[in-house]
Amino acid sequence: MTENENNQDVRVVRIEENVLASNDQQAKKNRDELSSLGIRTVNLISSPGTGKTTLLVETLKRIKDTLRVGVIEGDQQTSNDARRIAETGVPVVQINTQQSCHLSALQVWRCFEHLPLAALDVLIIENVGNLICPSGFDLGEDQKIALLSITEGEDKPLKYPLLFHLASVVVLTKLDLLPHLRFDLEKCRQNIRQINPDVRIIETSVFDGTGMAEWINFIEYNEGIKGKK
Amino acid sequence: MTENENNQDVRVVRIEENVLASNDQQAKKNRDELSSLGIRTVNLISSPGTGKTTLLVETLKRIKDTLRVGVIEGDQQTSNDARRIAETGVPVVQINTQQSCHLSALQVWRCFEHLPLAALDVLIIENVGNLICPSGFDLGEDQKIALLSITEGEDKPLKYPLLFHLASVVVLTKLDLLPHLRFDLEKCRQNIRQINPDVRIIETSVFDGTGMAEWINFIEYNEGIKGKK
Numbered sequence: 117m118t119e120n121e122n123n124q125d126v127r128v129v130r131i132e133e134n135v136l137a138s139n140d141q142q143a144k145k146n147r148d149e150l151s152s153l154g155i156r157t158v159n160l161i162s163s164p165g166t167g168k169t170t171l172l173v174e175t176l177k178r179i180k181d182t183l184r185v186g187v188i189e190g191d192q193q194t195s196n197d198a199r200r201i202a203e204t205g206v207p208v209v210q211i212n213t214q215q216s217c218h219l220s221a222l223q224v225w226r227c228f229e230h231l232p233l234a235a236l237d238v239l240i241i242e243n244v245g246n247l248i249c250p251s252g253f254d255l256g257e258d259q260k261i262a263l264l265s266i267t268e269g270e271d272k273p274l275k276y277p278l279l280f281h282l283a284s285v286v287v288l289t290k291l292d293l294l295p296h297l298r299f300d301l302e303k304c305r306q307n308i309r310q311i312n313p314d315v316r317i318i319e320t321s322v323f324d325g326t327g328m329a330e331w332i333n334f335i336e337y338n339e340g341i342k343g344k345k
Numbered sequence: 346m347t348e349n350e351n352n353q354d355v356r357v358v359r360i361e362e363n364v365l366a367s368n369d370q371q372a373k374k375n376r377d378e379l380s381s382l383g384i385r386t387v388n389l390i391s392s393p394g395t396g397k398t399t400l401l402v403e404t405l406k407r408i409k410d411t412l413r414v415g416v417i418e419g420d421q422q423t424s425n426d427a428r429r430i431a432e433t434g435v436p437v438v439q440i441n442t443q444q445s446c447h448l449s450a451l452q453v454w455r456c457f458e459h460l461p462l463a464a465l466d467v468l469i470i471e472n473v474g475n476l477i478c479p480s481g482f483d484l485g486e487d488q489k490i491a492l493l494s495i496t497e498g499e500d501k502p503l504k505y506p507l508l509f510h511l512a513s514v515v516v517l518t519k520l521d522l523l524p525h526l527r528f529d530l531e532k533c534r535q536n537i538r539q540i541n542p543d544v545r546i547i548e549t550s551v552f553d554g555t556g557m558a559e560w561i562n563f564i565e566y567n568e569g570i571k572g573k574k
Contacts (some may be wrong), residue, residue, distance in 0.1 A: 163392045164476050164505060165497025191504050192477065215507070217446065217477040245505065247393050248421065248446040248475055267496035267519070268394025275420050276393060276474065278444070290496070296525045298552075 139253055142221035146256025149228065150239060157239040158335070159255050161279055162263035163272075164245030167289040167322065169197045171263070171331075172242055174322045176204040178332050183238050186231045190219040190244045197242065207231055218250040219243050225256075238335070247272065251279040259284040259338075266290050266297060270304035273311050280311040285318060285338075287331065292321040368482055371450035375485025378457065379468060386468040387564075388484050390508055391492035392501075393474030396518040396551065398426045400492070400560075401471055403551045405433040407561050412467050415460045419448040419473045426471065436460055447479040448472050454485075467564070476501065480508040488513040488567075495519050495526060499533035502540050509540040514547060514567075516560065521550040 150157050160168050169189075176185060187208040189198045198210035209227040211219060224241060231239075241257060243250040251260070262283035264272055267290055273280040280286060286308050294301065301319075308317060318334060320327035379386050389397050398418075405414060416437040418427045427439035438456040440448060453470060460468070470486060472479040480489070491512035493501055496519055502509040509515060515537050523530065530548075537546060547563060549556035 163394060163474070163497075164501050165392060165494070193506055194500070194503050196500060196503070215481070217475075244477070245392070245501075246446075246475060246477055248473070249478065252444070265394070265496065267494065267522070268392075271423070271425055272393050272474075274423050274425070277422055293496070293522070293525055296522055 136252065139221045142225055143254035143256040146221055146225055146228075147258075149225075149233075150256060153233055153236070155233065155236050155239050157241065157255075157257040157259075159241045159243060159250075159257035159260050160263060161243045161247070161250045161260060161283075162245065163247045163265070163268060166245070166263045166265040166268065168242050168245070168263055169200055170322050171287070171289060171320065172240060173200055173204060174328070175240075175332065175335060176201065176206045178328075179238075179336060180204060180206055183336060184236050185238045185240060186233070186236045188219075188224060188227050188231075188239065188241045190223075190242060192216075192244060213244055217244060217246050217248075218253050219255055220253055221255050247276045247279060251282055261285045261287060263287045263289055264304075264308075266299045266301070266304070267293060270300050270307055273304070273307040277311045280308055280315070283312065283315060285316045285334065286312075288317065288319045290321060291319050291326045292324045365481065368450050371454055372483035372485040375450050375454055375457075376487075378454075378462075379485060382462055382465070384462065384465050384468050386470065386484075386486040386488075388470045388472060388479075388486035388489050389492060390472045390476070390479045390489055390512075391474065392476045392494070392497060395474070395492045395494040395497065397471050397474070397492055398429055399551050400516070400518060400549065401469060402429055402433060403557070404469075404561065404564060405430065405435045407557075408467075408565060409433060409435055412565060413465050414467045414469060415462070415465045417448075417453060417456050417460075417468065417470045419452075419471060421445075421473060442473055446473060446475050446477075447482050448484055449482055450484050476505045476508060480511055490514045490516060492516045492518055493533075493537075495528045495530070495533070496522060499529050499536055502533070502536040506540045509537055509544070512541065512544060514545045514563065515541075517546065517548045519550060520548050520555045521553040 185206050187201050189210045192213050195210040198208045201208040209230045211223050260283045262279045318331050414435050416430050418439045421442050424439040427437045430437040438459045440452050489512045491508045547560050
């Protein structure tokens with residue numbers, strides 16, 4: 117959907133020229149602001165139900181005493197996820213995108229005044245659940261992180277390649293379900309590497325702890341994410 | 346994403362006025378054509394990995410001797426799914442949408458010449474894997490069918506309500522995994538009914554056969570879908 121369809125009754129799409137160019141310009145502004153404050157920013161992208169929020173809540177519990185983290189939550193509707201994040205004690209802002217299928221750089225910018233940016237080391241943005249559209253919209257993040265649940269099937273990186281092409285890390289989730297699925301893990305790894313040969317793949321399960329140390333280590337130390345504390 | 350982003354290097358979005366109005370017009374043309382030929386059409390919509398193709402392949406095996414079925418497959422890339430469908434002996438056309446996140450009525454129209462329409466009872470369209478964008482684009486179908494895998498979590502109807510609002514049937518998939526998940530089935534049913542009080546919910550598993558008779562019965566007989574044979 118375009119960003120211009122405000123409700124399902126709209127039948128004539130209002131035109132904004134240069135939607136992506138305008139988004140890129142704002143994303144640069146976001147990136148400059150975040151960079152000037154020494155904040156490392158990651159943008160979590162996946163289908164609905166991959167387990168972004170569940171992984172995020174567990175991650176926050178583990179890192180919040182060593183890193184100062186803020187979260188921006190994107191959903192079409194509801195603030196359920198922001199409530200789950202808030203229970204960890206981490207500052208969080210919920211964006212409800214309504215009909216829009218992805219976060220935009222401007223929406224993220226508007227969250228900045230509601231977060232204690234000057235006191236943050238890391239900003240984690242959880243995008244709207246969508247394997248496709250969020251990939252095209254730069255939010256000013258340092259890294260896009262693709263999540264893929266093993267319940268979704270090993271073919272998804274080939275069918276929806278853009279995100280896997282752009283991601284610096286692919287996190288596989290729900291590894292605890294492997295014995296119950298017809299899922300070829302090695303084939304999945306090959307499919308990811310076919311799209312992005314050098315991408316790092318971290319295989320996780322929040323419930324049995326698989327790969328969580330590696331994931332937490334990545335969030336804490338990767339590419340200059342260092343605590344200000 | 347808008348329909349106009351042909352590749353990731355495009356930074357200036359070409360403008361098409363009235364995208365939705367134009368789509369609606371084409372959808373009406375599709376619907377008139379299909380209706381005049383006595384074809385009932387369903388549009389399957391869900392996240393990537395919900396199991397649309399797996400359910401579809403099993404469905405085709407069961408109905409192809411009593412109904413003449415054609416399939417239109419939508420994916421951003423690959424024709425893997427069309428190959429899986431073709432193995433059942435059912436005529437199928439694959440649409441690769443590239444950067445676009447949903448099928449359009451015009452894409453569906455262009456498939457008509459590649460299908461034996463005059464000899465079909467039912468046309469099943471499998472949309473691009475996306476819980477959001479395909480809902481806004483009428484393809485000329487008689488019914489939208491929403492699929493939701495129980496691995497995706499019971500909250501998804503509330504977070505992405507448009508599809509569940511528009512669907513005449515919600516098919517829950519992967520019920521065989523229920524013992525291995527933290528998934529509240531009754532809560533999921535409530536969430537669906539909160540969005541769409543009267544919608545029919547069919548709970549299925551291709552692997553253990555749960556609900557398949559009900560689903561097949563729906564496809565074969567619901568709302569006038571009757572074989573010409």
